[in-house]
Amino acid sequence: MTPIIKLKQGMPPGHEIPNVVLDRMGFLLNRSAQKFREVTEEALRPHGLTGKHVGLMVLIRERGALPQQEIGKCLHVDRTTMVAFVDDLERLGLVERKAHPDDRRAHAIELTPKGKDLLPKALQLGMAAERKFLSALPPADRKTLGRILKRLVLHHHLQEAQQAR
Amino acid sequence: MTPIIKLKQGMPPGHEIPNVVLDRMGFLLNRSAQKFREVTEEALRPHGLTGKHVGLMVLIRERGALPQQEIGKCLHVDRTTMVAFVDDLERLGLVERKAHPDDRRAHAIELTPKGKDLLPKALQLGMAAERKFLSALPPADRKTLGRILKRLVLHHHLQEAQQAR
């Protein structure tokens, strides 16, 4: 009953993915996220940044200087991982650990002038990568995808916050 | 100009994610994939499996026994990673490395009777986890999400195959 093995027919070098695999949401999500990371990291490599670094910078541009763990809770980054993460950006001169005005244990992570300068360009590169990544989709689907994922992520974020009480 | 830092207002334990972050496709995809993995792995842990293991088993149930690297090309798993990957399943008695009928270098990875037995149950657990993961979405959105991601993944898969020539 064990089916026969096919090897090296005139097959094109792209190995077909059967539907049983393509219909598994886990495969689709992981594969998409992985590919997205590839595209983004390639675009940002010249600046020594990853998508997560840019995400951090955008976050503090929007919300103002934040303690590391606050950032971590938004971005789902562990407190210990945040250390190295901020180290990277500080080494690049893009953010600074300032003294937190209300809490001497905490740092206030701030954008430096250089960081404020670079961020728009980094964002632009990131957006270009995103467009490239989504280029196979009709524009309506791109918006839809964002909308659905946003809802999903928000739901899980709130749920986790609730049960963390 | 640097904005003021907020710490411990009467905030609920869930830290709000600002829209600048929530609108970044990379964040949404990575976060979704990560959460999905969590949910799935929790469901499959009693059997010592991950979603990828189940994916492998489904693939060879569908396509028949395959060499390791063929599996890897479908699932985007490196040839060296496949070794440990198949080791896992073999240790659990779910697949077997048989001799490949046409190529003595290659293995033919086959489901064992035990593997064929367990697979439906594992799939069921995986599907339940997927439902749980998607529970925040209206059914129409679940289908839409699958459709869009499938298109996206397929596009990149074909594109990579093409430029690998």
Add this chain to the structure above:
DNA sequence: TGCTGATAATCAGTATTACTGACGATCTCA
């Protein structure tokens, strides 16, 4: 037929990543 270059699986070593647990300093609150 025999040789050359490619390929399958494996292994050792490496880099990356994230996490656990412990620490000192500091905060909060009773």
Add this chain to the structure above:
DNA sequence: TGAGATCGTCAGTAATACTGATTATCAGCA
């Protein structure tokens, strides 16, 4: 003032994926 929680840090650990080398085998060509 004292107890317990919290912030950032670090050392150690585990998981993961990859590079390069190795062995066995294959495919094609002279």
